[in-house]
Amino acid sequence: MPLCLSMHRNWRGRFESRQFFELLCADQTGRLIIVKKVLLMLALLFICLPKADACVGKTLYIGVIDSAEGQVLSEILSTIINERTGTTVKTRYYKNTQDLYEAVSMKQVDMLIENTTRAMKIIDKPADSDLQRTYETVKSMYEKNRGLIWFKPFGFLNGGGGQSYTAPVLKVEVLNNFPALPRVVGKLAGTISDETYARLIKSVESGEKAKKVAKDFLKSRKLI
Amino acid sequence: MKRAVIFFLVLLASCNAPSAKEEKRTYKIGYMICNSEQETLHRFKPLTAYLSKKLDVPFEASAIDTVDFTRQVDTLDFTHTNSLLYVIMNRNHGVEILAAEKAGSNGARAKGLIITLKKSGIRGVSNLKGKSMVFGPMLGPTSYMSQLDILLRNGIDPEKDLTYSIPPGSYKHEKVIYGVLFGKYDAGAAPLMDFERMVSDGRIDRNEFEVVAEGELIPYCNVAVTQKVDDGFAKRFKQALLDIKKDDTVEVDGEVVKVLERAMVDGYTDVQDKDFDAVREMAKRTNMPPYQRF
Numbered sequence: 001m002p003l004c005l006s007m008h009r010n011w012r013g014r015f016e017s018r019q020f021f022e023l024l025c026a027d028q029t030g031r032l033i034i035v036k037k038v039l040l041m042l043a044l045l046f047i048c049l050p051k052a053d054a055c056v057g058k059t060l061y062i063g064v065i066d067s068a069e070g071q072v073l074s075e076i077l078s079t080i081i082n083e084r085t086g087t088t089v090k091t092r093y094y095k096n097t098q099d100l101y102e103a104v105s106m107k108q109v110d111m112l113i114e115n116t117t118r119a120m121k122i123i124d125k126p127a128d129s130d131l132q133r134t135y136e137t138v139k140s141m142y143e144k145n146r147g148l149i150w151f152k153p154f155g156f157l158n159g160g161g162g163q164s165y166t167a168p169v170l171k172v173e174v175l176n177n178f179p180a181l182p183r184v185v186g187k188l189a190g191t192i193s194d195e196t197y198a199r200l201i202k203s204v205e206s207g208e209k210a211k212k213v214a215k216d217f218l219k220s221r222k223l224i
Numbered sequence: 225m226k227r228a229v230i231f232f233l234v235l236l237a238s239c240n241a242p243s244a245k246e247e248k249r250t251y252k253i254g255y256m257i258c259n260s261e262q263e264t265l266h267r268f269k270p271l272t273a274y275l276s277k278k279l280d281v282p283f284e285a286s287a288i289d290t291v292d293f294t295r296q297v298d299t300l301d302f303t304h305t306n307s308l309l310y311v312i313m314n315r316n317h318g319v320e321i322l323a324a325e326k327a328g329s330n331g332a333r334a335k336g337l338i339i340t341l342k343k344s345g346i347r348g349v350s351n352l353k354g355k356s357m358v359f360g361p362m363l364g365p366t367s368y369m370s371q372l373d374i375l376l377r378n379g380i381d382p383e384k385d386l387t388y389s390i391p392p393g394s395y396k397h398e399k400v401i402y403g404v405l406f407g408k409y410d411a412g413a414a415p416l417m418d419f420e421r422m423v424s425d426g427r428i429d430r431n432e433f434e435v436v437a438e439g440e441l442i443p444y445c446n447v448a449v450t451q452k453v454d455d456g457f458a459k460r461f462k463q464a465l466l467d468i469k470k471d472d473t474v475e476v477d478g479e480v481v482k483v484l485e486r487a488m489v490d491g492y493t494d495v496q497d498k499d500f501d502a503v504r505e506m507a508k509r510t511n512m513p514p515y516q517r518f
Binding site for chain 1: 289290291292294295312359362363368382383387388389390391392393396511512513514516518
Protein backbone atom coordinates (compact mmCIF):
# COMPACT_ATOMS: atom_id res chain seq x y z
CA MET A 1 0.00 0.00 0.00
CA PRO A 2 1.44 3.44 -0.85
CA LEU A 3 2.67 5.22 2.27
CA CYS A 4 0.41 8.23 1.81
CA LEU A 5 -2.67 6.04 1.45
CA SER A 6 -1.76 4.16 4.61
CA MET A 7 -1.36 7.43 6.47
CA HIS A 8 -4.58 8.77 5.04
CA ARG A 9 -6.49 5.71 6.22
CA ASN A 10 -4.96 6.00 9.66
CA TRP A 11 -5.83 9.69 9.80
CA ARG A 12 -9.43 8.90 8.95
CA GLY A 13 -9.44 6.23 11.62
CA ARG A 14 -7.63 6.82 14.85
CA PHE A 15 -5.39 9.77 14.03
CA GLU A 16 -2.34 7.52 14.25
CA SER A 17 -0.52 9.70 11.75
CA ARG A 18 -0.27 12.40 14.42
CA GLN A 19 1.97 10.11 16.47
CA PHE A 20 3.79 9.23 13.26
CA PHE A 21 4.53 12.87 12.54
CA GLU A 22 5.60 13.59 16.09
CA LEU A 23 8.05 10.71 15.97
CA LEU A 24 9.28 11.85 12.61
CA CYS A 25 9.94 15.35 13.87
CA ALA A 26 11.08 14.43 17.37
CA ASP A 27 14.46 16.01 16.94
CA GLN A 28 13.04 19.48 16.28
CA THR A 29 11.24 21.96 18.47
CA GLY A 30 9.25 25.20 18.39
CA ARG A 31 6.64 26.73 16.10
CA LEU A 32 8.40 25.71 12.88
CA ILE A 33 7.74 22.03 13.50
CA ILE A 34 4.02 22.68 13.98
CA VAL A 35 3.87 24.60 10.71
CA LYS A 36 5.72 21.79 8.95
CA LYS A 37 3.36 19.20 10.37
CA VAL A 38 0.30 21.11 9.23
CA LEU A 39 1.74 21.75 5.77
CA LEU A 40 2.72 18.14 5.32
CA MET A 41 -0.64 16.91 6.51
CA LEU A 42 -2.54 19.24 4.19
CA ALA A 43 -0.34 18.40 1.21
CA LEU A 44 -0.81 14.69 1.79
CA LEU A 45 -4.54 15.03 2.09
CA PHE A 46 -4.83 17.05 -1.12
CA ILE A 47 -2.69 14.55 -3.01
CA CYS A 48 -4.12 11.36 -1.65
CA LEU A 49 -7.82 11.92 -0.96
CA PRO A 50 -9.92 9.84 -3.37
CA LYS A 51 -12.34 11.70 -5.62
CA ALA A 52 -16.05 11.52 -4.76
CA ASP A 53 -17.37 8.87 -7.09
CA ALA A 54 -20.65 7.43 -5.89
CA CYS A 55 -22.21 7.38 -9.32
CA VAL A 56 -23.20 4.51 -11.61
CA GLY A 57 -22.81 1.67 -9.22
CA LYS A 58 -25.44 -1.00 -8.83
CA THR A 59 -27.61 1.64 -7.13
CA LEU A 60 -28.81 4.67 -9.07
CA TYR A 61 -29.49 7.95 -7.31
CA ILE A 62 -32.17 10.47 -8.23
CA GLY A 63 -31.58 14.01 -7.00
CA VAL A 64 -34.56 16.30 -6.43
CA ILE A 65 -35.49 19.43 -4.52
CA ASP A 66 -37.29 18.42 -1.32
CA SER A 67 -40.93 19.20 -2.15
CA ALA A 68 -44.18 17.35 -2.82
CA GLU A 69 -43.41 17.54 -6.55
CA GLY A 70 -39.89 16.22 -6.04
CA GLN A 71 -41.13 13.38 -3.86
CA VAL A 72 -43.88 12.12 -6.13
CA LEU A 73 -41.98 12.46 -9.42
CA SER A 74 -38.84 10.83 -8.04
CA GLU A 75 -40.97 7.94 -6.72
CA ILE A 76 -42.61 7.52 -10.13
CA LEU A 77 -39.20 7.46 -11.79
CA SER A 78 -37.57 5.14 -9.26
CA THR A 79 -40.54 2.74 -9.17
CA ILE A 80 -40.77 2.28 -12.94
CA ILE A 81 -36.98 1.79 -13.24
CA ASN A 82 -36.90 -0.68 -10.36
CA GLU A 83 -39.94 -2.66 -11.48
CA ARG A 84 -38.90 -2.83 -15.12
CA THR A 85 -35.14 -3.28 -14.87
CA GLY A 86 -34.53 -4.72 -11.40
CA THR A 87 -32.17 -1.82 -10.64
CA THR A 88 -32.09 -0.39 -7.13
CA VAL A 89 -32.92 3.33 -7.19
CA LYS A 90 -32.69 5.73 -4.25
CA THR A 91 -33.65 9.39 -3.94
CA ARG A 92 -31.46 12.12 -2.49
CA TYR A 93 -33.28 15.30 -1.49
CA TYR A 94 -31.70 18.75 -1.65
CA LYS A 95 -32.68 22.09 -0.14
CA ASN A 96 -32.15 24.13 -3.26
CA THR A 97 -30.99 24.10 -6.88
CA GLN A 98 -27.41 24.99 -6.00
CA ASP A 99 -27.06 22.00 -3.66
CA LEU A 100 -28.64 19.72 -6.27
CA TYR A 101 -26.30 20.73 -9.07
CA GLU A 102 -23.29 20.54 -6.76
CA ALA A 103 -24.32 16.95 -6.05
CA VAL A 104 -24.56 16.29 -9.79
CA SER A 105 -21.06 17.62 -10.38
CA MET A 106 -19.77 15.65 -7.37
CA LYS A 107 -21.17 12.48 -9.02
CA GLN A 108 -23.56 11.88 -6.13
CA VAL A 109 -26.59 12.00 -8.41
CA ASP A 110 -27.24 9.99 -11.59
CA MET A 111 -30.51 11.58 -12.64
CA LEU A 112 -32.68 14.52 -11.68
CA ILE A 113 -36.07 15.99 -12.42
CA GLU A 114 -35.90 19.43 -13.91
CA ASN A 115 -38.22 21.99 -15.45
CA THR A 116 -37.40 24.20 -18.41
CA THR A 117 -37.94 27.49 -16.55
CA ARG A 118 -35.35 26.70 -13.90
CA ALA A 119 -33.03 25.13 -16.48
CA MET A 120 -33.00 28.34 -18.56
CA LYS A 121 -31.84 30.24 -15.46
CA ILE A 122 -29.16 27.66 -14.81
CA ILE A 123 -27.75 27.91 -18.32
CA ASP A 124 -28.07 31.68 -18.06
CA LYS A 125 -30.50 32.15 -20.94
CA PRO A 126 -33.41 34.61 -21.00
CA ALA A 127 -36.92 33.20 -20.58
CA ASP A 128 -38.64 32.28 -23.85
CA SER A 129 -42.42 32.10 -24.18
CA ASP A 130 -42.12 29.33 -26.80
CA LEU A 131 -42.13 26.15 -24.66
CA GLN A 132 -40.92 23.80 -27.38
CA ARG A 133 -38.05 26.10 -28.33
CA THR A 134 -37.13 26.42 -24.64
CA TYR A 135 -37.11 22.64 -24.30
CA GLU A 136 -34.89 22.23 -27.37
CA THR A 137 -32.49 24.90 -26.02
CA VAL A 138 -32.06 23.31 -22.60
CA LYS A 139 -31.88 19.81 -24.09
CA SER A 140 -29.08 20.82 -26.41
CA MET A 141 -27.13 22.91 -23.87
CA TYR A 142 -27.38 20.32 -21.07
CA GLU A 143 -26.11 17.53 -23.32
CA LYS A 144 -23.29 19.61 -24.79
CA ASN A 145 -22.05 21.29 -21.61
CA ARG A 146 -23.08 19.00 -18.77
CA GLY A 147 -23.37 15.49 -20.19
CA LEU A 148 -27.02 15.41 -19.12
CA ILE A 149 -29.77 14.09 -21.39
CA TRP A 150 -33.28 15.54 -21.23
CA PHE A 151 -36.01 13.01 -21.83
CA LYS A 152 -39.44 13.86 -23.17
CA PRO A 153 -41.54 15.87 -20.68
CA PHE A 154 -44.00 14.18 -18.31
CA GLY A 155 -46.82 16.14 -19.93
CA PHE A 156 -48.05 18.67 -17.37
CA LEU A 157 -47.27 22.35 -17.89
CA ASN A 158 -47.72 23.78 -14.41
CA GLY A 159 -44.39 22.72 -12.92
CA GLY A 160 -41.81 25.33 -11.91
CA GLY A 161 -44.37 27.93 -10.84
CA GLY A 162 -45.68 28.65 -14.34
CA GLN A 163 -45.88 27.33 -17.90
CA SER A 164 -42.96 24.98 -18.15
CA TYR A 165 -42.00 21.49 -19.24
CA THR A 166 -40.85 19.13 -16.50
CA ALA A 167 -38.83 16.08 -17.53
CA PRO A 168 -36.43 13.41 -16.29
CA VAL A 169 -32.79 14.31 -16.93
CA LEU A 170 -30.16 11.54 -16.90
CA LYS A 171 -26.38 11.50 -17.07
CA VAL A 172 -24.95 10.09 -20.32
CA GLU A 173 -22.67 7.81 -18.28
CA VAL A 174 -25.72 6.22 -16.67
CA LEU A 175 -27.41 5.63 -20.01
CA ASN A 176 -24.26 3.94 -21.33
CA ASN A 177 -24.14 1.52 -18.42
CA PHE A 178 -27.92 0.98 -18.17
CA PRO A 179 -28.95 0.90 -21.84
CA ALA A 180 -32.54 -0.15 -21.11
CA LEU A 181 -33.21 3.13 -19.29
CA PRO A 182 -33.98 5.29 -22.35
CA ARG A 183 -36.82 2.95 -23.27
CA VAL A 184 -38.11 2.61 -19.73
CA VAL A 185 -37.90 6.31 -18.79
CA GLY A 186 -39.28 7.18 -22.23
CA LYS A 187 -42.50 5.40 -21.25
CA LEU A 188 -43.30 8.28 -18.88
CA ALA A 189 -43.46 10.84 -21.69
CA GLY A 190 -46.77 12.64 -21.81
CA THR A 191 -48.35 10.43 -19.16
CA ILE A 192 -49.11 13.10 -16.53
CA SER A 193 -51.68 15.75 -17.45
CA ASP A 194 -52.11 18.95 -15.43
CA GLU A 195 -55.17 17.45 -13.73
CA THR A 196 -53.34 14.26 -12.83
CA TYR A 197 -50.34 16.23 -11.65
CA ALA A 198 -52.51 18.38 -9.34
CA ARG A 199 -54.15 15.24 -7.95
CA LEU A 200 -50.80 13.51 -7.30
CA ILE A 201 -49.39 16.59 -5.51
CA LYS A 202 -52.56 16.99 -3.46
CA SER A 203 -52.37 13.34 -2.35
CA VAL A 204 -48.79 13.76 -1.13
CA GLU A 205 -49.50 17.11 0.55
CA SER A 206 -52.45 15.61 2.38
CA GLY A 207 -50.16 13.00 3.95
CA GLU A 208 -50.35 10.02 1.62
CA LYS A 209 -46.99 8.27 1.09
CA ALA A 210 -45.35 9.42 -2.15
CA LYS A 211 -44.28 5.83 -2.91
CA LYS A 212 -47.87 4.59 -2.77
CA VAL A 213 -49.16 7.52 -4.82
CA ALA A 214 -46.52 6.82 -7.47
CA LYS A 215 -47.19 3.09 -7.56
CA ASP A 216 -50.95 3.56 -7.84
CA PHE A 217 -50.45 6.01 -10.69
CA LEU A 218 -48.11 3.68 -12.61
CA LYS A 219 -50.45 0.72 -12.14
CA SER A 220 -53.44 2.77 -13.31
CA ARG A 221 -51.53 3.53 -16.53
CA LYS A 222 -50.37 -0.10 -16.89
CA LEU A 223 -46.76 1.11 -16.78
CA ILE A 224 -45.79 -1.50 -14.18
CA MET B 225 12.88 22.73 6.72
CA LYS B 226 15.16 21.16 4.10
CA ARG B 227 14.57 17.70 5.60
CA ALA B 228 10.83 18.24 5.54
CA VAL B 229 10.94 19.16 1.86
CA ILE B 230 12.99 16.06 1.05
CA PHE B 231 10.57 13.92 3.05
CA PHE B 232 7.63 15.48 1.22
CA LEU B 233 9.19 14.72 -2.17
CA VAL B 234 9.78 11.10 -1.17
CA LEU B 235 6.16 10.79 -0.10
CA LEU B 236 4.97 12.39 -3.31
CA ALA B 237 6.96 9.87 -5.30
CA SER B 238 5.47 6.99 -3.32
CA CYS B 239 1.96 8.25 -4.09
CA ASN B 240 2.16 8.88 -7.80
CA ALA B 241 5.25 7.48 -9.47
CA PRO B 242 5.02 4.12 -11.23
CA SER B 243 7.06 1.32 -9.81
CA ALA B 244 10.63 1.33 -11.00
CA LYS B 245 10.36 -2.42 -11.49
CA GLU B 246 7.29 -2.41 -13.72
CA GLU B 247 7.68 -6.04 -14.77
CA LYS B 248 7.33 -7.24 -11.18
CA ARG B 249 4.09 -5.48 -10.44
CA THR B 250 0.85 -7.34 -9.87
CA TYR B 251 -1.34 -7.46 -12.97
CA LYS B 252 -5.05 -7.10 -12.45
CA ILE B 253 -7.56 -9.21 -14.41
CA GLY B 254 -11.14 -7.91 -14.26
CA TYR B 255 -13.71 -10.69 -14.63
CA MET B 256 -17.22 -9.63 -15.56
CA ILE B 257 -19.69 -11.01 -13.02
CA CYS B 258 -21.94 -13.39 -14.89
CA ASN B 259 -24.12 -14.81 -12.11
CA SER B 260 -22.65 -13.64 -8.81
CA GLU B 261 -19.37 -12.33 -7.44
CA GLN B 262 -18.67 -15.56 -5.53
CA GLU B 263 -19.40 -17.74 -8.55
CA THR B 264 -17.18 -15.62 -10.80
CA LEU B 265 -14.22 -15.73 -8.40
CA HIS B 266 -14.77 -19.45 -7.79
CA ARG B 267 -14.62 -20.06 -11.54
CA PHE B 268 -11.66 -17.87 -12.36
CA LYS B 269 -9.34 -17.95 -9.35
CA PRO B 270 -7.70 -21.15 -10.67
CA LEU B 271 -7.17 -19.61 -14.12
CA THR B 272 -5.63 -16.54 -12.47
CA ALA B 273 -3.33 -18.72 -10.33
CA TYR B 274 -2.42 -20.80 -13.38
CA LEU B 275 -1.42 -17.72 -15.37
CA SER B 276 0.64 -16.42 -12.44
CA LYS B 277 2.54 -19.71 -12.34
CA LYS B 278 2.91 -20.03 -16.09
CA LEU B 279 4.10 -16.47 -16.69
CA ASP B 280 5.94 -16.07 -13.36
CA VAL B 281 4.11 -12.81 -12.73
CA PRO B 282 1.60 -12.13 -9.96
CA PHE B 283 -1.98 -11.75 -11.17
CA GLU B 284 -4.94 -10.57 -9.12
CA ALA B 285 -8.55 -11.52 -9.94
CA SER B 286 -11.24 -8.88 -9.55
CA ALA B 287 -14.96 -9.64 -10.08
CA ILE B 288 -16.75 -6.60 -11.52
CA ASP B 289 -20.43 -6.00 -12.16
CA THR B 290 -21.33 -5.37 -15.83
CA VAL B 291 -22.64 -1.87 -15.04
CA ASP B 292 -19.38 -0.95 -13.28
CA PHE B 293 -16.99 -2.42 -15.82
CA THR B 294 -16.46 0.56 -18.11
CA ARG B 295 -15.85 2.77 -15.07
CA GLN B 296 -13.20 0.44 -13.70
CA VAL B 297 -11.52 -0.68 -16.91
CA ASP B 298 -8.77 1.93 -16.66
CA THR B 299 -7.61 0.32 -13.39
CA LEU B 300 -7.25 -3.10 -15.07
CA ASP B 301 -4.58 -4.82 -17.15
CA PHE B 302 -6.70 -7.57 -18.68
CA THR B 303 -10.46 -7.96 -19.06
CA HIS B 304 -12.74 -10.96 -19.27
CA THR B 305 -16.15 -9.82 -20.51
CA ASN B 306 -18.97 -10.49 -22.89
CA SER B 307 -18.78 -9.32 -26.52
CA LEU B 308 -20.83 -6.14 -26.03
CA LEU B 309 -18.66 -4.89 -23.18
CA TYR B 310 -15.60 -5.60 -25.31
CA VAL B 311 -17.03 -3.53 -28.18
CA ILE B 312 -17.79 -0.64 -25.79
CA MET B 313 -14.35 -0.77 -24.16
CA ASN B 314 -12.59 -1.17 -27.50
CA ARG B 315 -14.24 2.02 -28.79
CA ASN B 316 -14.06 4.11 -25.61
CA HIS B 317 -10.97 2.81 -23.79
CA GLY B 318 -8.73 1.25 -26.45
CA VAL B 319 -9.03 -2.28 -25.06
CA GLU B 320 -7.75 -4.84 -27.59
CA ILE B 321 -8.94 -8.41 -28.11
CA LEU B 322 -6.64 -11.35 -27.29
CA ALA B 323 -8.68 -14.55 -27.21
CA ALA B 324 -12.21 -15.91 -27.24
CA GLU B 325 -13.56 -18.46 -24.83
CA LYS B 326 -15.00 -21.74 -26.12
CA ALA B 327 -17.98 -23.30 -24.39
CA GLY B 328 -21.11 -25.14 -25.40
CA SER B 329 -22.26 -26.40 -28.78
CA ASN B 330 -21.15 -23.33 -30.75
CA GLY B 331 -17.60 -23.11 -29.42
CA ALA B 332 -16.38 -19.54 -29.32
CA ARG B 333 -19.69 -18.17 -30.50
CA ALA B 334 -22.98 -17.67 -28.72
CA LYS B 335 -26.55 -16.75 -29.49
CA GLY B 336 -29.64 -15.55 -27.74
CA LEU B 337 -32.96 -17.36 -27.69
CA ILE B 338 -36.55 -16.35 -27.12
CA ILE B 339 -38.15 -19.21 -25.25
CA THR B 340 -41.72 -20.01 -24.28
CA LEU B 341 -43.45 -23.02 -22.81
CA LYS B 342 -44.82 -25.46 -25.39
CA LYS B 343 -48.14 -25.52 -23.59
CA SER B 344 -48.46 -21.71 -24.01
CA GLY B 345 -49.21 -22.17 -27.70
CA ILE B 346 -46.81 -19.37 -28.62
CA ARG B 347 -44.99 -20.67 -31.65
CA GLY B 348 -43.52 -17.58 -33.30
CA VAL B 349 -42.34 -14.03 -32.63
CA SER B 350 -45.54 -12.58 -34.06
CA ASN B 351 -47.49 -14.39 -31.32
CA LEU B 352 -45.65 -12.38 -28.67
CA LYS B 353 -47.69 -9.20 -29.15
CA GLY B 354 -49.57 -8.38 -25.97
CA LYS B 355 -47.64 -10.98 -23.98
CA SER B 356 -45.25 -10.64 -21.04
CA MET B 357 -41.55 -11.20 -21.52
CA VAL B 358 -38.58 -11.32 -19.16
CA PHE B 359 -35.09 -10.29 -20.21
CA GLY B 360 -31.64 -10.87 -18.73
CA PRO B 361 -29.06 -8.21 -17.81
CA MET B 362 -29.31 -5.18 -20.08
CA LEU B 363 -25.62 -5.27 -21.06
CA GLY B 364 -25.96 -8.92 -22.05
CA PRO B 365 -25.52 -9.45 -25.82
CA THR B 366 -27.34 -12.81 -25.83
CA SER B 367 -29.73 -12.12 -22.96
CA TYR B 368 -31.04 -8.67 -23.94
CA MET B 369 -29.60 -7.08 -27.09
CA SER B 370 -29.98 -10.09 -29.37
CA GLN B 371 -33.62 -10.62 -28.39
CA LEU B 372 -34.37 -6.89 -28.67
CA ASP B 373 -32.92 -7.09 -32.19
CA ILE B 374 -35.17 -10.05 -33.05
CA LEU B 375 -38.26 -8.24 -31.77
CA LEU B 376 -37.50 -4.96 -33.57
CA ARG B 377 -36.73 -6.81 -36.84
CA ASN B 378 -40.12 -8.51 -36.57
CA GLY B 379 -41.95 -5.24 -36.06
CA ILE B 380 -42.49 -5.66 -32.32
CA ASP B 381 -41.75 -2.63 -30.17
CA PRO B 382 -41.20 -3.92 -26.63
CA GLU B 383 -42.46 -0.60 -25.23
CA LYS B 384 -45.79 -0.78 -27.03
CA ASP B 385 -46.39 -4.42 -27.80
CA LEU B 386 -45.10 -6.23 -24.70
CA THR B 387 -45.10 -6.11 -20.94
CA TYR B 388 -41.51 -6.73 -20.06
CA SER B 389 -39.14 -6.63 -17.12
CA ILE B 390 -35.67 -7.63 -15.97
CA PRO B 391 -35.34 -9.56 -12.69
CA PRO B 392 -33.29 -7.99 -9.88
CA GLY B 393 -30.16 -9.44 -8.27
CA SER B 394 -27.88 -12.30 -9.22
CA TYR B 395 -28.33 -15.37 -11.48
CA LYS B 396 -30.52 -13.44 -13.91
CA HIS B 397 -30.26 -16.00 -16.74
CA GLU B 398 -31.60 -18.76 -14.51
CA LYS B 399 -34.31 -16.48 -13.15
CA VAL B 400 -35.42 -15.80 -16.74
CA ILE B 401 -35.65 -19.51 -17.61
CA TYR B 402 -37.37 -20.43 -14.35
CA GLY B 403 -39.67 -17.39 -14.76
CA VAL B 404 -40.92 -18.89 -18.03
CA LEU B 405 -41.01 -22.47 -16.67
CA PHE B 406 -43.16 -21.47 -13.70
CA GLY B 407 -45.48 -19.35 -15.82
CA LYS B 408 -44.66 -15.93 -14.40
CA TYR B 409 -43.86 -14.71 -17.92
CA ASP B 410 -45.07 -15.84 -21.34
CA ALA B 411 -41.62 -15.60 -22.91
CA GLY B 412 -38.00 -15.19 -21.87
CA ALA B 413 -34.71 -13.95 -23.31
CA ALA B 414 -32.05 -16.53 -22.51
CA PRO B 415 -28.54 -17.25 -23.81
CA LEU B 416 -28.37 -20.60 -25.59
CA MET B 417 -25.36 -21.52 -23.41
CA ASP B 418 -27.26 -21.19 -20.13
CA PHE B 419 -30.31 -22.92 -21.56
CA GLU B 420 -28.17 -25.87 -22.71
CA ARG B 421 -26.36 -26.02 -19.37
CA MET B 422 -29.62 -26.18 -17.40
CA VAL B 423 -30.88 -28.93 -19.70
CA SER B 424 -27.68 -30.98 -19.35
CA ASP B 425 -27.73 -30.47 -15.55
CA GLY B 426 -31.25 -31.90 -15.54
CA ARG B 427 -32.70 -28.75 -13.99
CA ILE B 428 -35.13 -28.17 -16.84
CA ASP B 429 -36.75 -30.46 -19.39
CA ARG B 430 -35.96 -29.35 -22.94
CA ASN B 431 -39.23 -30.88 -24.14
CA GLU B 432 -41.28 -28.43 -22.10
CA PHE B 433 -39.84 -25.42 -23.97
CA GLU B 434 -40.38 -23.94 -27.40
CA VAL B 435 -37.57 -21.88 -28.92
CA VAL B 436 -39.57 -19.33 -30.88
CA ALA B 437 -36.57 -17.41 -32.21
CA GLU B 438 -32.79 -17.60 -32.34
CA GLY B 439 -30.45 -14.64 -32.71
CA GLU B 440 -27.40 -14.62 -34.93
CA LEU B 441 -24.15 -16.21 -33.78
CA ILE B 442 -21.81 -13.67 -32.20
CA PRO B 443 -18.54 -14.02 -30.25
CA TYR B 444 -18.88 -15.43 -26.74
CA CYS B 445 -16.96 -14.21 -23.68
CA ASN B 446 -13.46 -13.05 -24.41
CA VAL B 447 -10.19 -11.91 -22.91
CA ALA B 448 -8.75 -8.54 -23.88
CA VAL B 449 -5.86 -6.30 -22.85
CA THR B 450 -5.94 -2.67 -21.80
CA GLN B 451 -3.57 0.09 -22.84
CA LYS B 452 -1.59 -0.33 -19.60
CA VAL B 453 0.14 -3.51 -20.77
CA ASP B 454 3.03 -3.62 -23.23
CA ASP B 455 2.60 -5.63 -26.42
CA GLY B 456 5.28 -8.20 -25.61
CA PHE B 457 3.69 -9.21 -22.34
CA ALA B 458 0.21 -9.19 -23.90
CA LYS B 459 1.45 -11.69 -26.51
CA ARG B 460 2.90 -13.98 -23.83
CA PHE B 461 -0.37 -13.75 -21.91
CA LYS B 462 -2.38 -14.62 -25.02
CA GLN B 463 -0.17 -17.60 -25.84
CA ALA B 464 -0.49 -18.89 -22.27
CA LEU B 465 -4.28 -18.78 -22.64
CA LEU B 466 -4.27 -20.52 -26.03
CA ASP B 467 -1.95 -23.23 -24.69
CA ILE B 468 -4.14 -24.30 -21.77
CA LYS B 469 -5.13 -27.95 -22.13
CA LYS B 470 -8.15 -29.76 -20.77
CA ASP B 471 -6.13 -31.59 -18.10
CA ASP B 472 -3.98 -28.67 -16.93
CA THR B 473 -4.26 -28.21 -13.19
CA VAL B 474 -3.28 -25.68 -10.56
CA GLU B 475 -3.34 -25.62 -6.78
CA VAL B 476 -5.74 -23.10 -5.26
CA ASP B 477 -6.45 -22.83 -1.54
CA GLY B 478 -4.85 -26.22 -0.97
CA GLU B 479 -6.91 -27.94 -3.67
CA VAL B 480 -5.66 -29.11 -7.06
CA VAL B 481 -8.26 -28.25 -9.69
CA LYS B 482 -8.57 -28.47 -13.46
CA VAL B 483 -8.30 -24.91 -14.75
CA LEU B 484 -10.72 -25.13 -17.69
CA GLU B 485 -13.26 -27.32 -15.95
CA ARG B 486 -13.49 -24.91 -13.01
CA ALA B 487 -13.82 -21.96 -15.41
CA MET B 488 -16.63 -23.85 -17.16
CA VAL B 489 -15.00 -23.41 -20.55
CA ASP B 490 -13.63 -25.79 -23.16
CA GLY B 491 -10.61 -23.66 -24.00
CA TYR B 492 -9.39 -20.42 -25.54
CA THR B 493 -9.04 -19.66 -29.22
CA ASP B 494 -7.66 -16.89 -31.40
CA VAL B 495 -10.11 -14.20 -32.46
CA GLN B 496 -9.86 -10.96 -34.42
CA ASP B 497 -11.44 -7.61 -33.72
CA LYS B 498 -13.38 -7.79 -37.00
CA ASP B 499 -15.19 -10.87 -35.63
CA PHE B 500 -17.03 -8.43 -33.36
CA ASP B 501 -18.45 -6.40 -36.24
CA ALA B 502 -21.69 -8.40 -36.01
CA VAL B 503 -22.02 -7.23 -32.39
CA ARG B 504 -21.34 -3.64 -33.45
CA GLU B 505 -24.03 -3.76 -36.14
CA MET B 506 -26.50 -5.26 -33.68
CA ALA B 507 -25.70 -2.53 -31.14
CA LYS B 508 -26.36 0.12 -33.79
CA ARG B 509 -29.67 -1.45 -34.80
CA THR B 510 -30.87 -1.67 -31.20
CA ASN B 511 -29.57 1.74 -30.07
CA MET B 512 -27.21 0.20 -27.55
CA PRO B 513 -23.87 1.55 -26.34
CA PRO B 514 -21.39 2.55 -27.62
CA TYR B 515 -23.66 3.84 -30.40
CA GLN B 516 -26.65 5.12 -28.42
CA ARG B 517 -28.49 8.18 -29.69
CA PHE B 518 -30.88 10.09 -27.46
